Amino acid sequence: MQTQEQDIAGITAVHTAGEQNAYVQTQSALHDGLTIEIFDSMAPLEAEWRALEQDNLASLHQSYDWCLPWVETFRRPLAVIRGSINGRNAFILPLEIIRSRGIRRAEFIGGQHSNINTGLFSTEFLPNGDLTALQMATMAAALRGKADLAILRNVPLEWRGRKSPLGSLPAVENQNHAFQLPFLESFEASLKQVNAKRRRKKFKHQSRILDAKGGYEYLIAAPDQQDALLDQFFRQKAVRFREAGLPDVFADAATRTTMHRLLRRQESDNLDTTLQMHALRLKGEHEGHVAAIAALSRKGDHVICQFASIDESLVAEASPGELLFWLMIERLHKEGIALFDFGIGDQIYKRSWCPVETTQHDLLLPISAVGHAAAAMQRGIIRAKTVIKGNRQLYAFIQRLRSRHVAATSDADTTEKD
Numbered sequence: 001m002q003t004q005e006q007d008i009a010g011i012t013a014v015h016t017a018g019e020q021n022a023y024v025q026t027q028s029a030l031h032d033g034l035t036i037e038i039f040d041s042m043a044p045l046e047a048e049w050r051a052l053e054q055d056n057l058a059s060l061h062q063s064y065d066w067c068l069p070w071v072e073t074f075r076r077p078l079a080v081i082r083g084s085i086n087g088r089n090a091f092i093l094p095l096e097i098i099r100s101r102g103i104r105r106a107e108f109i110g111g112q113h114s115n116i117n118t119g120l121f122s123t124e125f126l127p128n129g130d131l132t133a134l135q136m137a138t139m140a141a142a143l144r145g146k147a148d149l150a151i152l153r154n155v156p157l158e159w160r161g162r163k164s165p166l167g168s169l170p171a172v173e174n175q176n177h178a179f180q181l182p183f184l185e186s187f188e189a190s191l192k193q194v195n196a197k198r199r200r201k202k203f204k205h206q207s208r209i210l211d212a213k214g215g216y217e218y219l220i221a222a223p224d225q226q227d228a229l230l231d232q233f234f235r236q237k238a239v240r241f242r243e244a245g246l247p248d249v250f251a252d253a254a255t256r257t258t259m260h261r262l263l264r265r266q267e268s269d270n271l272d273t274t275l276q277m278h279a280l281r282l283k284g285e286h287e288g289h290v291a292a293i294a295a296l297s298r299k300g301d302h303v304i305c306q307f308a309s310i311d312e313s314l315v316a317e318a319s320p321g322e323l324l325f326w327l328m329i330e331r332l333h334k335e336g337i338a339l340f341d342f343g344i345g346d347q348i349y350k351r352s353w354c355p356v357e358t359t360q361h362d363l364l365l366p367i368s369a370v371g372h373a374a375a376a377m378q379r380g381i382i383r384a385k386t387v388i389k390g391n392r393q394l395y396a397f398i399q400r401l402r403s404r405h406v407a408a409t410s411d412a413d414t415t416e417k418d
Contacts, residue, residue: 034090034135036142039080042071048082048089052120053299057162060299061114065274067094069261070110073254079106079146081139083125090125091165097147103374106147106367113255115178115304115343116360117154121165130168140367148371151378152363154178154344159358169363170375175385176344179354183340187333193355202319203326209318214284216291218327221277226263229277233293236309250307259295271335273298275306280324282315291320294328301338322349329353 039045046064053063060066071078074096081093095106108117131139143150154174157167184190191199210216221229234250241248250256262275273296280292294308305328310321329340342350344360362382366372 033085034138035084036138037082037084038142038146039082040078042068042078042080042094045080045082045092049092049094049120052089052092052122055121055123056300056302057118057160058120058299059114059116059118060274060297060302060304061108061110061117062092062094062120063274063299066262066297067109069258069274071096073258073261077146078109079143081142083135083139085125088122088124090122092120093152094120095147095150103149103370104147105374106143106150108152110258111153113249113306114154115306115341116156116159116358117152118156118159118164119152119166126162126165129163129165131165132168136169136365140365143365143367148366148368149374149378150363150365150367152365154360155363156358156360160339166363169365171361171363172379172382174344174360174362175382176360177346178344178358178360179342179346179350180356180358181329181340181342181354182356183333183337187330190329190333194353199326202322206318206320206323210282210315210323213286213315214282216280216282216323218324218331219279219281221279223265226265226277227260229279229290229293230259230263230295232290233277233295233307233309236290236293236311237307239311240309271298272300278324278328280320280327286314289314291315291318292324294324296328298337301336302341303332303337303339304341305343307343325349325353 042049042064049064052058077097079095079097081091081095083090083092094109096109098105098107108114111117140150152166152169154176155164155166155171156178157164157171181190181193184193188196219225219229234256237250238248250259259275264273264276275295275297278294278296279290282289282291290311291314292308292310295306297304297306305325308321308324312320332340342354362378364375364378366375
């Protein structure tokens with residue numbers, strides 16, 4: 001006899017007579033020396049999951065502490081893939097099932113707000129290169145009945161000199177690229193990659209403007225300040241989206257709840273953090289006014305700016321967002337960081353800071369007949385977006401249409417970066 005209950009992540013667990021916490025493993029298959037298991041809960045994999053995420057090049061977005069708040073809040077069905085060879089862990093792909101327009105998609109957990117995805121792979125598996133066709137077929141077979149299509153978004157086929165084992169999956173280039181600033185041996189050397197003389201001149205100009213009005217301070221939120229600063233970001237960003245005529249990707253309550261759960265809650269010696277709020281706050285004439293906000297994540301030597309906002313109702317001429325980036329980058333240069341990541345999305349300020357542009361791909365693994373049709377449609381949609389974004393006049397025209405649409409519908413709802 002079996003009874004079902006919910007574990008802490010809200011996913012079904014099964015108790016069998018004489019056993020405790022025996023979680024369902026929905027499928028397993030053995031081909032090409034690889035065993036695939038699909039888990040509908042995170043909990044039974046926690047220890048090995050945390051072991052695999054110690055790899056410095058594994059994305060923060062596949063870490064246990066990043067994924068858990070998304071699972072707890074959205075409560076979508078999970079299909080976490082564990083691959084093992086001869087009983088040794090080879091990889092974990094943390095996937096959730098999203099139903100939309102009659103299609104069940106297996107995607108990275110929280111993937112709509114991820115800047116980079118790599119999956120988690122063991123050091124023994126990585127040298128073997130790409131997943132083989134037989135291994136991919138094994139994964140598809142294990143997912144059958146749970147999903148029609150697996151879409152692994154924002155995967156770089158090569159990341160910091162390492163080739164992705166996922167690169168053998170059918171892929172289409174994502175319409176958005178990511179932008180990074182490598183840290184060199186000194187702050188000055190890093191600035192030289194992006195015109196140090198111009199950068200320093202701009203920083204001095206910004207500082208003079210703000211000093212004339214009473215000065216400013218760079219704020220790294222303490223644990224008891226994090227939530228209030230995140231809520232202020234939501235308000236600032238909503239204004240910017242509205243002014244641009246764009247839908248607010250942070251508008252829904254579940255996304256906001258998840259972001260609050262991701263915030264770093266306590267001080268510790270470990271510098272890694274899922275989410276930490278930073279801000280530029282004015283003093284003197286505009287005492288207490290928060291002119292710019294950014295949320296940073298850190299894993300190992302990689303820092304990602306997850307999102308940022310500005311309030312230009314005061315001192316817009318000082319470019320407070322640019323100034324905040326200078327202050328964050330200067331500080332992080334003293335903390336062993338190798339790469340500052342501005343995330344996905346092509347914007348002028350990112351190009352002004354970043355000598356590195358990373359192309360990412362969406363990987364598609366059809367599982368059912370419906371999934372094959374959906375994969376073809378998805379490839380067409382992504383390629384159309386790429387063409388539109390590559391044509392400035394056409395993109396500007398589309399943006400104007402979107403602006404009119406959003407202005408006419410005050411409750412626009414979307415969670416995808418496009």
